[in-house]
Amino acid sequence: MKVLVAVKRVVDYNVKVRVKADNSGVDLANVKMSMNPFCEIAVEEAVRLKEKGVATEIVVVSIGPTTAQEQLRTALALGADRAILVESAEDLTSLAVAKLLKAVVDKEQPQLVILGKQAIDSDNNQTGQMLAALSGYGQGTFASKVEVSGDSVAVTREIDGGAQTVALKLPAIVTTDLRLNEPRYASLPNIMKAKKKPLEVLTPDALGVSTASTNKTVKVEAPAARSAGIKVKSVAELVEKLKNEAKVI
Amino acid sequence: MTILVIAEHDNKALAPATLNTVAAAAKIGGDVHVLVAGQGVSAVAEAAAQIAGVAKVLSADNAAYAHQLPENVAPLVAELGKGYSHILAAATSNGKNILPRVAAALDVDQISEIISVESADTFKRPIYAGNAIATVQSNAAVKVITVRATGFDPVAAEGGSAAVEAVGAAHDAGISSFVGEELAKSDRPELTAAKIVVSGGRGMQNGDNFKHLYALADKLGAAVGASRAAVDAGFVPNDMQVGQTGKIVAPQLYIAVGISGAIQHLAGMKDSKVIVAINKDEEAPIFQVADYGLVADLFEAIPELEKLV
Numbered sequence: 001m002k003v004l005v006a007v008k009r010v011v012d013y014n015v016k017v018r019v020k021a022d023n024s025g026v027d028l029a030n031v032k033m034s035m036n037p038f039c040e041i042a043v044e045e046a047v048r049l050k051e052k053g054v055a056t057e058i059v060v061v062s063i064g065p066t067t068a069q070e071q072l073r074t075a076l077a078l079g080a081d082r083a084i085l086v087e088s089a090e091d092l093t094s095l096a097v098a099k100l101l102k103a104v105v106d107k108e109q110p111q112l113v114i115l116g117k118q119a120i121d122s123d124n125n126q127t128g129q130m131l132a133a134l135s136g137y138g139q140g141t142f143a144s145k146v147e148v149s150g151d152s153v154a155v156t157r158e159i160d161g162g163a164q165t166v167a168l169k170l171p172a173i174v175t176t177d178l179r180l181n182e183p184r185y186a187s188l189p190n191i192m193k194a195k196k197k198p199l200e201v202l203t204p205d206a207l208g209v210s211t212a213s214t215n216k217t218v219k220v221e222a223p224a225a226r227s228a229g230i231k232v233k234s235v236a237e238l239v240e241k242l243k244n245e246a247k248v249i
Numbered sequence: 250m251t252i253l254v255i256a257e258h259d260n261k262a263l264a265p266a267t268l269n270t271v272a273a274a275a276k277i278g279g280d281v282h283v284l285v286a287g288q289g290v291s292a293v294a295e296a297a298a299q300i301a302g303v304a305k306v307l308s309a310d311n312a313a314y315a316h317q318l319p320e321n322v323a324p325l326v327a328e329l330g331k332g333y334s335h336i337l338a339a340a341t342s343n344g345k346n347i348l349p350r351v352a353a354a355l356d357v358d359q360i361s362e363i364i365s366v367e368s369a370d371t372f373k374r375p376i377y378a379g380n381a382i383a384t385v386q387s388n389a390a391v392k393v394i395t396v397r398a399t400g401f402d403p404v405a406a407e408g409g410s411a412a413v414e415a416v417g418a419a420h421d422a423g424i425s426s427f428v429g430e431e432l433a434k435s436d437r438p439e440l441t442a443a444k445i446v447v448s449g450g451r452g453m454q455n456g457d458n459f460k461h462l463y464a465l466a467d468k469l470g471a472a473v474g475a476s477r478a479a480v481d482a483g484f485v486p487n488d489m490q491v492g493q494t495g496k497i498v499a500p501q502l503y504i505a506v507g508i509s510g511a512i513q514h515l516a517g518m519k520d521s522k523v524i525v526a527i528n529k530d531e532e533a534p535i536f537q538v539a540d541y542g543l544v545a546d547l548f549e550a551i552p553e554l555e556k557l558v
Contacts, residue, residue, distance in 0.1 A: 016512065017377045026381050093358045094349065120493065123376055124361045129319065129349035138320050138425040141346050144487075154428060159342040160441075160496075162488055165428040166318065172424075178477070178494055179487060214389035215358040218371065221382050226519065229540040231531075235553040238525065238543050242558075246523045246540065248502040249445070249469060249558055 001148075001170075003046045003055045004110035006101055007039040007075055009068040010121040023219040035071045038116025040078075041176040044183040045146060046114055047079035054148050057081050059108055063100050065089055069199060076194035077186035083199040084108075086207065094122075096204075096211035098130035103207035105135055110171065112153065117142050117175040128175035138168035142177040250279030250369065253307075253330055255338040255347070256297050260287045260315065263296040265442050266339035268403035271300055273396040274337050275404060276366040280304040283411075284329060286322050288315035294413045301408040309416040316427035317343055323350035324420040330355065330391055334369070340395040340497075348395050357389035362497075364400035378493045378516035398441060399499035399520060433486050437463075440489065443472035445502045448491055448518070451478035452507020452528065452547055459485055461548070462506060465555045474498065474518075476508045492517035507547050510535025527551070 011017055012032040020027050035043075049055040060080040062068040065087070072083035086100050105113060118125035132139035140146070140155025144163065147154045148170070156165045158177045186194070204211050232238045242249045252274040257264040267283070274281045283297045286309040294308040307329065313321045326347065330336045336351060338344035340362045352359035363372040364382075371386045372394065440446065447466045449459055459473070466473045474491040475484065491498055493516035503521035508514060510526070510533055518524070519538055526539035527550050536542040543550060 011377070013513070017380050019381050026377060095353060095356075095358045098353060118494075121377055123378065123493070124359075125345050126349035126352070126359050126361060129346065130353035130359075132319075133323060133350040133353035136422075136424075138422075139346075139350070141319075142342060157342075158487060159430070160488065162430065162432040162486070164316075164430040166316075167426045167428050169424045179481075213358055214387055215360065216386045216388075218384040218386050220376070221384070223375070223379060223382050223519075226524075226538050226540075229524070229536070229538075229542060231536070231542045231544065235543065235545070235550050235557060238541055239554065239557040241541055242502070242523070242525070246502070248523050 001055055001111035002057045002059065002108065003049060004105065004108055004113045005042050005046045005058060005060045005075065005080065006113070006115045007043065007060055007062050007071050008036040008119045009033050009062065009064050009071045010036045010119055013037055013120050019220055019222045023221055025220050033067070035074055036116050036119045038118060038176050040183040041178065041180050042114040042116050043075045043078050043080060044181045045176060048181065049148065050079065059084065059110065061086065061101065061104050063088060063092065063097050072199055073194050074186060076197045077191045078184060082197055085199065085201045087201055087203055088211065090211070092211050093213045093215055094124050094126035095130055096213060097127050098134055099209045100204055100207060101127070101131050102134040103209050105131070112148070112171065113173045115173070115175045117177055128173050132173040135173070138172045140166060140168055140172060140174045143174050144177050144179045146174055146180070250334040252277060252279050252281050252335040252337060253333040254281060254283045255326060255336070255344065256283050256285045256293065257339045257341055257343060258285065258287060258290065258293045260289055261292065263293050265403060266341055266398045267297070268300065268406055269398035269401045270337050270339045270396045271302060272401040272404045273363065273366060274335070275302050277335055277369050279334065282307060284309065284326065286314040286325060287317065288312050298411040298413050299407050299409050301405040303409045303411045306411050306413045307416050308413055309418065311419045313419055313421040317347065318425050318427065319347045319350045320422040320425045321420050322347050323354060324422070325418055326351045327354035328418060329416065333391060335392045335394060337394050337396055340397050344395050348393060352393040355391050355393065357391055357393055358387065359393045359395070360385050360387060361395050362397040363394055364397050378512050379519060380512065397497060399497055433488050437466060438470065438472045440472045440474055441496050441498055444500055445469045445471035446474050446498050446500045447471045447504045447506065448474035448476065448508060449479055449484070449506050450476035450508030451482060453479060453484055456484040461551045465551055468555055468558055476514050505535050505539070506551060508535055509533045510538065
């Protein structure tokens with residue numbers, strides 16, 4: 001079966017971002033960019049499905065600027081077979097991305113689509129669910145275990161009180177949680193080989209998708225800073241402060 | 250303006266997060282209706298009708314909604330939601346699972362995890378793991394929003410007297426089914442609602458050592474949380490994880506024990522009123538956000554702390 005994996009280029013998770021002085025957004029100039037950590041887990045899961053003989057082809061897709069080709073090459077080096085970039089310079093909302101992915105899904109007809117549960121930049125946690133709604137497929141969000149059998153997939157999901165398992169008819173949408181797997185590293189020979197794998201570039205216009213949005217970001221501010229705390233010398237002093245100064249116990 | 254709030258529940262009891270969501274709806278202004286979708290939910294619908302400020306409760310009681318599978322619940326919410334100005338749900342795993350599916354069905358963008366209401370169409374939400382706060386304006390006909398519970402003080406659970414109206418609509422997409430669930434059992438307060446949270450990190454060294462935290466927590470009436478490092482190392486189950494990818498808490502007092510304070514962990518707790526850090530590494534980033542820091546070996550400090558409180 002064919003598996004489609006969506007990946008996003010985001011600021012590296014170790015970078016402490018700074019808000020721009022004019023409050024128009026965060027400063028991403030000269031900041032290290034990487035594949036969103038949840039997307040790495042999605043790629044890894046697809047590769048494992050292929051190694052188990054469940055998946056026959058892995059198509060990886062990204063929507064973003066030309067530079068997102070780097071992240072697609074990374075996914076190819078990790079084991080994806082071919083890549084699609086839907087090139088768009090503007091910042092798209094989750095709904096616009098879901099519509100573009102729906103167009104790619106219609107074109108490619110995968111049996112399983114794997115996405116990360118959220119991107120660590122916008123922290124939206126929407127795209128997978130929206131794609132499922134638009135395509136009319138079942139959704140297995142926050143997956144910690146994925147088992148394909150016949151024409152259905154059993155997804156164990158992380159929920160607030162523990163874990164829940166649902167069975168979905170294929171084709172279906174799965175979004176990954178952190179504990180689904182431990183992503184591998186790309187080896188140097190595979191990075192070299194990935195350069196020769198096919199990478200198709202499309203545009204939203206070519207897919208016939210409008211990316212207009214009902215949301216507008218008015219401004220972006222730094223969060224209120226916490227006032228500096230103090231270091232106490234002993235447990236007794238800590239308890240005294242909590243009781244008499246902070247009055248929280 | 251009429252606002253639809255999706256109740257968070259387990260078919261038996263209404264979850265406290267619903268009260269915070271109603272509080273957000275009250276800030277927007279207008280009539281507040283609550284939808285209870287599930288199976289055998291009459292007690293939940295009755296509880297929802299008691300919430301202060303709720304004008305009407307819609308009860309969709311059907312086997313198709315028993316486990317709140319989004320494939321079945323989202324079409325129901327989208328159908329009912331068309332006549333409302335806003336649809337709100339708590340940013341719990343259920344709310345996050347269902348609501349984007351509703352937004353896409355209504356062809357509108359969603360606003361996730363708002364922490365404040367600026368006006369009926371403008372909201373604030375954290376991005377980049379809480380390192381920036383975005384103000385977002387929506388011109389959608391129906392504004393679809395998830396609410397971060399810790400951003401809003403809950404409304405009173407009593408004092409309302411809303412009418413309960415049955416909703417007959419049954420949507421069964423037939424593409425998903427519930428197989429089973431495994432819930433972690435705990436007698437301590439729920440993590441996201443607790444007044445005091447005691448959290449352990451990799452510094453706890455093993456799962457057995459968490460008993461020191463449990464003892465302290467029981468003395469304080471606190472919930473016990475953990476960092477991702479502690480969860481990944483298998484010390485504790487993952488529903489205890491506090492952080493960007495776990496639970497967001499904002500208790501009166503947060504005690505971080507053996508936690509270095511990575512950006513992803515801070516995203517889940519830095520709105521706590523008072524933060525205490527106990528760590529033997531005085532360079533640990535957690536001390537930059539802690540109101541009270543104690544540089545000490547946690548295995549000596551925690552038993553002593555337990556004795557003194």
